[in-house]
Amino acid sequence: MDYKEATDRVLEPITTADLARALGISQDDVGRTRVAPAADDFSPPPDGWKAAVARLAGERASRLLKLKTELVGPPRAASGTAHGVAVMRAAHLIIESEPPVLNDTVAARLLGPEMMAQIRARVDELKTPPALGLRSHVLLRSRFAEDTLMDAVADGVEQYVLLGAGLDTFAYRQPEWAHGLTVIEVDHPGTQGAKRRALAATGIEIPPNVRYADIDFERETLAQGLARCGVDTAKPTFFSWLGVTMYLTREAIEATLRTVLSFPKGSGIVLTYAHTDSMKSQMATDSGTAGEPWVSYFTPDELGAMLQRLGFSDISFLSREEAERRYYANRSDGFAAPPRVSIAAARV
Ligand SMILES: C[S@@+](CC[C@H](N)C(=O)[O-])C[C@H]1O[C@@H](n2cnc3c(N)ncnc32)[C@H](O)[C@@H]1O
Incomplete structure (x- = not known):
């Protein structure tokens, strides 16, 4: 489809004749329903006009x-990986002992009782070394970003802008220090x-x-x-970009x-990446x-250089030792920092 055809089709009007046909009245009568109700020649629309106009x-x-699908492809389905990491956050509160690395009490509510029953039935599977490492990574990145x-x-x-927010629940369990923030969740339409x-459906209130x-x-x-949702580009803003790049x-x-x-000085970002390995x-x-599919990989050097x-300034990478010291020290259950920590932070 060329540009002319696409613009012609998006501008294609609904005509008075279309409306007359839908309402079952003449085109002249359509005209009379469209003047202000106080006007002399006003006549009320027929019964059932709402259904006809809605159709x-x-x-x-x-x-x-x-037309949109022809131009840019079909809408994407909701992300399964976003669901998967929410499962890990909910599972953490069931499987590991106190204190939680991340206390995501909303994840279980969001996932619903059926999914929580499935998680409980799979606890052994969720204790294998790969599952533990992945869960630890998912918890750590959110905890560190918060x-x-x-x-x-x-x-x-x-x-606070969450890029590729998925089923992140910070907004719905926000601590008092966050109440003065505007929190913007960004995601592709399917997931959002x-x-x-x-x-x-689960009655979780949107603050x-x-x-x-x-x-x-x-x-x-x-x-x-961001311009569409009225984000103020003059305000210092923090971004998280977890499990998306x-x-x-x-x-x-x-x-x-x-x-x-392009945001002012004082803005910053925490992001994760897939290591080339x-x-x-x-x-x-x-x-x-x-x-x-995963399409972009970095070594820390490559990401830092980019x-x-x-x-960006103040570019840093969270080390495994630092993560261990801050979030996993003295645990009784042996839950540890992930084997590889791929979390970076930087400032504008
Ligand atoms: C693994 S999930 C991570 C979700 C969330 N950040 C978290 O940690 O729970 C990946 C997210 O990236 C989003 N995503 C992937 N490709 C995207 C794109 N092209 N535009 C916007 N969002 C995208 C998905 O919709 C999904 O929410």
């Missing part, structure tokens, strides 16, 4: 959706739609400081998407980081089989 709107909406956010808030950050339906931006990093820039092309990663860099890992294979070239 017409629905037909137009499906034509537009079809702790870094807390420090950033003390330093004056006013907005499913999450919002799950929140509604007044939470907003949503449905953005596909591969199809539009973060700047365009591996699904994106380098171009989309760089474009997103450039948007982060994990290219042939079971996790990468499983994710590809599930329809979410962040530096783009203009």
Whole structure:
């Protein structure tokens, strides 16, 4: 389809004749229903007009959706990996002993009783070394991001943007220090739609400081998407990007980081990456089989160099020793930091 055809089709009008047909009245009568009710020539629309107009709107909406699909491909389904990591956060509170590395009490509510029953039935499977390592990584990255956010808030950050938020629950269990923040969850529409339906179905309240931006990093820039939901680009802002970069092309990663860099000094980011060594890992294979292939890998040196070239400062990588000291010391259950910690932080 060429540009002219696409624009002609998006501008295709609903005519008075269409409306007359849907309402079962003449075109002249349609005109008389469209003047202000106080006007002399006003005549009220027929009974059942709401259903008729809704049908017409629905037909137009499906034509537009079809056009959208032809232009940019079908809408993506909700991310299965987002669901998988929420399961790990919920499982942590069942399997490991106190104190939790991350106290995500909302994950179980969001997943629902059936999924929690399935988790309880699979506890042995979730105690294998690979499952323990992956769970530890997922908990650590969220805990570290939330702790870094807390420090950033003390330093004056006013907005928290979760890039590829998935089923992250920070917004729904936010501590008091976060109440002054605007929290913006960014994700592609498939995942975000499913999450919002799950929140509604499980009765989890959406706090007044939470907003949503449905953005596909591969199809539009973060700047365009954030502008749609009224994010203030003049305010220092903290970003987390957890478990997402591996699904994106380098171009989309760089474009997103450039948007982060357009925020004022004092802004910052915590992000994770897939290490080049994990290219042939079971996790990468499983994710590809599930329809979410890993496409970008970095060594810490490569990622550090990219962040530096783009203009970030204070670039750091959380070491395993530091993670162990901060979050896993003196545990009675042997739960330890993941074998490889692939978490970076940087400032604007
Ligand atoms: C493994 S999940 C991580 C979710 C969340 N950050 C967490 O730690 O629970 C990956 C997330 O990246 C999102 N994602 C992947 N590709 C994306 C894209 N092109 N645009 C926007 N989001 C994307 C998925 O929808 C999903 O929510």
